[in-house]
Amino acid sequence: MNRTIRSITRKKRNFHLIAVLLLPAFLSFSFTEAQTAQEVIAQIKAKVEKVNDYVAQGKLKTNVAFIKAPVANVKIYFKKPNKVRIRNTSGISFIPKGSVNISLDNVFTDIDSYDVIDAGRDAKTGLRIIKLLPLNDTSEVVLSTLYIDDSKILVMKATTTTRDNGTYELQMTYGRYADFGLADKVIFSFNTREYKLPKGVTFDYDTGGTKAEENKIKDRKGKVEIDYSDYVINKGVPDSVFQ
Amino acid sequence: MWELLKIELLKIFRRPRTYIAFGAITAIVFLVQLALKLDGKSYIDLLLSNLSGSFEFSDEFKSKLLNGYLVCFAILTALLIQMPLLVSLIAGDSIAGEANMGTLRLSLIRPVGRTKYMIVKFLASVIYTIALLIWMAVLALFGSMLIFGTNDMVVLRSTGIDQIAASDVMWRYFAAFGYAAVALTTIAALAFLLSVFAENSIGPIIATMSIIIVFTILSEMNIPFYDDSIKPWLFTTHMVAWKGFFYVKATDDGVTITGSIANLPAILKSLTILLGYIAGFVFIAIWVFRKKDILS
Structure with a gap:
C-alpha cells in the first residue's frame, strides 16, 4: 500500500x-506574433502607398518654451516620395526643422534600406514595437522606432533619432482618414537649441520674470500640434508649392 | 492762458530749428525703411540666426516676418533712444533761450504770473513733443504698413519670442505711442527744469543728454547692485516700458492670449514713476523760477 x-x-x-x-x-x-514585423511593415506600406499626394487644412499649435504664438490656420501639402510643406494661410508659423517627418512616407518609401527588427510589445499600451535600422552607415537617420496598432495597421507613435538634428517623436491620432494611414492629429516633438539674444540688441523692458518662468524657458523640448480638419487626397499638388 | 499758449506755439513753430527734428525723423525713418526694403533679408537672417538651428525659415516666412509692424518696432527701438535729443532741443531752449535773447524780463512785464508763464512754456514743449511723436508714428507705423504690408508681429526679446496676431497689434501701437508721449514728456520736463538755471540753451540740452546717456548706461548694465538699488528709480529704466504693450500672456501650452499684456501692473508702475518725475521736475522748475532774480 x-x-x-x-x-x-x-x-x-x-x-x-x-x-x-x-x-x-x-x-x-x-x-x-501572428504576423512577423516585416509583414506588419509591408501592410502599413501598402496603406501609405495609396496616397500619392494630399492637401490638408489644419490648425497648428506651437508649444516651445521660449515662443508664445497664436494658433495658426495652416495648409499641409504632401507629394510623394517625401515632399512636405506646411504653409500658414494668413499669419506666421515657426516650423521646426525635420517637420518633413510628419509624413511617414519618408520611412516607408525607402523601407528596403532599413533592417526591420521586432522589439516585442509595449507593456503599457500593447502596441507592437518595430525598430528600423538603416543599412547605410552614413544615413541621417540613426534609428526609427515605430509603435504600431497591428489590429488596425496604423503607426500610433514614431521616434526617430537623427545624426545632426536630435530626436523627433511623432504621436498620431486617427479618425476619418485611417484607411489611408493619415492622422487626424499629429503631435511632433523635437529638441530645440538654446535661445538667447543680447539685451544690448533687444533693449528689453525688464518686467522681472519669476524663477519658474526662467526655468521654463530653459526647457529644450518643443512640440508642434497639428489638428487636421480636412484632406484632399490624390487630386494633384503642383511642385511649385514646395519651392 | 490759451492766448498765451498760442503765442508760445507760434514762437516754437516759426523757428526754423523746430523743423530740424521733424526733418531728422523723416530722414532716419525713410533711410531705415529704404534699407529694409532693399536688403531686409539680411536683417531678418541676423534676427533669426539664433533660431536657425531649431527652425526652418522659408523665403515666404521671412517676407511675412518683415512686415510693417516689425519695421515700425525696429524704428521705434532705435529712435526712442535718439528722440530725447530732439525733444531737449526745444524744451531746453524754452526759458534759457529767452534769457539768452534778453526777452525773458520783457515777457514777464506782461500781466502774467510766473507760474502761469512757466506752465504755458511747459505745455508748449509738451505739444511740440507730441507733434513730433505723431509725425514719427505716421511715418514709422503707417508708412511702414504701406511699404511692407501687415502680418503677425514677432517681438524678439533677449529670452523669448512673443508673436502677436495681426488683428491684435494696432491697439498696442496706440497704447505704446501714448506711453512714449509720457516718456518723452519726462525728457521735456527735465530739459525744461535745467533750462531755468541756464542763460543759453546749449547748456540745458547738453546736460539733459548727458543725464540720459549716463542713466541709460546704468539701466542697461547687468550689475546686481544697480539692479536692486538704483535701476528701479531711474526714469530711463521706465522709458522703454512702451515695449511692455507688445509682451503678451500665453496659456500653459504657449498659445498667445489675444488682447493680453504680460505684465500690466509693471507698466502702470513705470507710468506712475514717470508721471512723478514730470510733476517733480515741473514743480521744481516753477519753484526755482518764481524765486529767481531775472536779470536778462
Whole structure:
C-alpha cells in the first residue's frame, strides 16, 4: 500500500517537473506574433502607398518654451516620395526643422534600406514595437522606432533619432482618414537649441520674470500640434508649392 | 492762458530749428525703411540666426516676418533712444533761450504770473513733443504698413519670442505711442527744469543728454547692485516700458492670449514713476523760477 502511494507521489512530482520545464516553451509558443514585423511593415506600406499626394487644412499649435504664438490656420501639402510643406494661410508659423517627418512616407518609401527588427510589445499600451535600422552607415537617420496598432495597421507613435538634428517623436491620432494611414492629429516633438539674444540688441523692458518662468524657458523640448480638419487626397499638388 | 499758449506755439513753430527734428525723423525713418526694403533679408537672417538651428525659415516666412509692424518696432527701438535729443532741443531752449535773447524780463512785464508763464512754456514743449511723436508714428507705423504690408508681429526679446496676431497689434501701437508721449514728456520736463538755471540753451540740452546717456548706461548694465538699488528709480529704466504693450500672456501650452499684456501692473508702475518725475521736475522748475532774480 505504502509502495503504491509512494509511486503515485513520485509520478505527480515528475509531472510537475515536466510542466515547469515546458511552461516557458508553451508560453513562448502561445505569444508568438501572428504576423512577423516585416509583414506588419509591408501592410502599413501598402496603406501609405495609396496616397500619392494630399492637401490638408489644419490648425497648428506651437508649444516651445521660449515662443508664445497664436494658433495658426495652416495648409499641409504632401507629394510623394517625401515632399512636405506646411504653409500658414494668413499669419506666421515657426516650423521646426525635420517637420518633413510628419509624413511617414519618408520611412516607408525607402523601407528596403532599413533592417526591420521586432522589439516585442509595449507593456503599457500593447502596441507592437518595430525598430528600423538603416543599412547605410552614413544615413541621417540613426534609428526609427515605430509603435504600431497591428489590429488596425496604423503607426500610433514614431521616434526617430537623427545624426545632426536630435530626436523627433511623432504621436498620431486617427479618425476619418485611417484607411489611408493619415492622422487626424499629429503631435511632433523635437529638441530645440538654446535661445538667447543680447539685451544690448533687444533693449528689453525688464518686467522681472519669476524663477519658474526662467526655468521654463530653459526647457529644450518643443512640440508642434497639428489638428487636421480636412484632406484632399490624390487630386494633384503642383511642385511649385514646395519651392 | 490759451492766448498765451498760442503765442508760445507760434514762437516754437516759426523757428526754423523746430523743423530740424521733424526733418531728422523723416530722414532716419525713410533711410531705415529704404534699407529694409532693399536688403531686409539680411536683417531678418541676423534676427533669426539664433533660431536657425531649431527652425526652418522659408523665403515666404521671412517676407511675412518683415512686415510693417516689425519695421515700425525696429524704428521705434532705435529712435526712442535718439528722440530725447530732439525733444531737449526745444524744451531746453524754452526759458534759457529767452534769457539768452534778453526777452525773458520783457515777457514777464506782461500781466502774467510766473507760474502761469512757466506752465504755458511747459505745455508748449509738451505739444511740440507730441507733434513730433505723431509725425514719427505716421511715418514709422503707417508708412511702414504701406511699404511692407501687415502680418503677425514677432517681438524678439533677449529670452523669448512673443508673436502677436495681426488683428491684435494696432491697439498696442496706440497704447505704446501714448506711453512714449509720457516718456518723452519726462525728457521735456527735465530739459525744461535745467533750462531755468541756464542763460543759453546749449547748456540745458547738453546736460539733459548727458543725464540720459549716463542713466541709460546704468539701466542697461547687468550689475546686481544697480539692479536692486538704483535701476528701479531711474526714469530711463521706465522709458522703454512702451515695449511692455507688445509682451503678451500665453496659456500653459504657449498659445498667445489675444488682447493680453504680460505684465500690466509693471507698466502702470513705470507710468506712475514717470508721471512723478514730470510733476517733480515741473514743480521744481516753477519753484526755482518764481524765486529767481531775472536779470536778462
